[in-house]
Amino acid sequence: MPRGAGPFSEAAVARLGEERLDHRFKGLPPDAEGLTAGALAAERRPLFTGGFTTPVLTLSAAALDHNLALMERWSAERDLAFAPHAKTAMAPQLFARQLARGAWGLTAATPAQVRVYRAFGVRRILLANEVVDPAALRMLAAELAADPGFRLLVYVDSARGVELMDTALRAAGAARPLDVLVELGADGGRTGARTEEECAAVADAVAATDTLRLAGVAGYEGEIPEADAGLVRTWLRRLTALAVEFDRTGRFAGAAEIVVSAGGSTWFDAVADVLAELPPLSAPVRKVLRAGAYVTHDDGLYRRKTPFNRHPEQGALLPALRLWAQVVSRPEPGRAYLNAGKRDAPYDIDLPEPQLVRSARDGSVRPAGGMTVVALADQHTFVELAEGAELEVGDWVGLGLSHPCTTFDKWQLIPLVEEDGTVTEYVRTFF
Numbered sequence: 001m002p003r004g005a006g007p008f009s010e011a012a013v014a015r016l017g018e019e020r021l022d023h024r025f026k027g028l029p030p031d032a033e034g035l036t037a038g039a040l041a042a043e044r045r046p047l048f049t050g051g052f053t054t055p056v057l058t059l060s061a062a063a064l065d066h067n068l069a070l071m072e073r074w075s076a077e078r079d080l081a082f083a084p085h086a087k088t089a090m091a092p093q094l095f096a097r098q099l100a101r102g103a104w105g106l107t108a109a110t111p112a113q114v115r116v117y118r119a120f121g122v123r124r125i126l127l128a129n130e131v132v133d134p135a136a137l138r139m140l141a142a143e144l145a146a147d148p149g150f151r152l153l154v155y156v157d158s159a160r161g162v163e164l165m166d167t168a169l170r171a172a173g174a175a176r177p178l179d180v181l182v183e184l185g186a187d188g189g190r191t192g193a194r195t196e197e198e199c200a201a202v203a204d205a206v207a208a209t210d211t212l213r214l215a216g217v218a219g220y221e222g223e224i225p226e227a228d229a230g231l232v233r234t235w236l237r238r239l240t241a242l243a244v245e246f247d248r249t250g251r252f253a254g255a256a257e258i259v260v261s262a263g264g265s266t267w268f269d270a271v272a273d274v275l276a277e278l279p280p281l282s283a284p285v286r287k288v289l290r291a292g293a294y295v296t297h298d299d300g301l302y303r304r305k306t307p308f309n310r311h312p313e314q315g316a317l318l319p320a321l322r323l324w325a326q327v328v329s330r331p332e333p334g335r336a337y338l339n340a341g342k343r344d345a346p347y348d349i350d351l352p353e354p355q356l357v358r359s360a361r362d363g364s365v366r367p368a369g370g371m372t373v374v375a376l377a378d379q380h381t382f383v384e385l386a387e388g389a390e391l392e393v394g395d396w397v398g399l400g401l402s403h404p405c406t407t408f409d410k411w412q413l414i415p416l417v418e419e420d421g422t423v424t425e426y427v428r429t430f431f
Helices: 010-018 037-043 061-077 092-100 111-119 134-146 159-171 196-207 229-248 268-275 301-305
Strands: 056-060 106-108 124-130 151-156 178-183 212-218 258-262 285-289 321-332 335-338 353-358 365-367 371-376 381-385 396-400 413-417 423-428
Touching: 010 037, 010 092, 037 423, 056 061, 061 092, 061 413, 092 106, 092 423, 106 111, 111 124, 111 134, 134 151, 134 159, 134 178, 151 159, 151 212, 159 178, 159 196, 159 212, 178 196, 196 212, 196 229, 212 229, 229 258, 229 268, 258 268, 268 285, 353 371
Parallel strands: 056 413, 106 124, 124 151, 151 178, 178 212, 212 258, 258 285
Antiparallel strands: 056 321, 321 335, 321 396, 335 381, 353 365, 353 396, 371 381, 413 423
């Protein structure tokens, strides 16, 4: 789409439905070859009898809608600007839903992700990383120059990084200063300056340039070593105190607003509580929450770690992803093999969880009792069967998954499924 073409482009999203289906997209019906994604969606095929091949990843429309509505309400009630980390899915159709359901903007981790967001007209992007690549900075400067309405925030965490950014932006002839957030880190954690003194030095290095403009402070509490509620809240109070100190010393002079941002998918309750303690500053404060895994939740990592476990009265997220695979071998007692593996399912944190079985004989669906995934090969799932567990070659097994971020990047086109199994849309990813 043309740069500077206005707000989020529904037209660009609609054009995804014009993509022709072929061998690139696994799991889709072979007889859909040559159809567009939109034409196949219009057929409203049933997942189990509509010609889909296994393994096939599915996205629950009902769970997705529920999660979007819950976090829209939750963040609004706490006066948080929600900029979910959209790298989770890298799916413009989901970007559109997130923005329509209250997201202030989207968070990215890399300049490549920013390019995808901009191709679909995203107007507010928080790039949660320091960028020191001259080619990437040239691209960012061009985006800012082409669209006066584009707001971009980028991390800085070192004087050397500021120097490299300034040099590259000056060489690119940057027409607008790049808004930056000083990143506070934690010892043993991930990126970010470790001390307040180092953060102040970074802020002063920014002030000495014409190409960068200090817009606020940020950080990520999710990588604090051995994090617990106390450690997280202590670190968050360091972050808010840093914003207060920068404001007291005039480092935000002339700013239209001051951005303070934190919040992954494990501690957003603590983020909301501590950011609510911020006193008034010299400019309005934009409190930006970045949690991204909420959009699909999961059946593993985030099921265990979601803040809603601590606050069930506030609601509950629902797992929206399910991988369907078929039993292809029962060569010995107590063991079955499915036709999905590491190329199809995440395995970096937990192995998939058998949840449902659909009989190949009569189409009946039952809970997957007594079944445990014990290993994955490239294209096979090893399932251990307890005594009495029934599973035969040809049965479909619905697997719950852990860690959506490493699920989506294995699938380019994902069927969106209604509760009755009807496929109504195909969600395109860009990794």
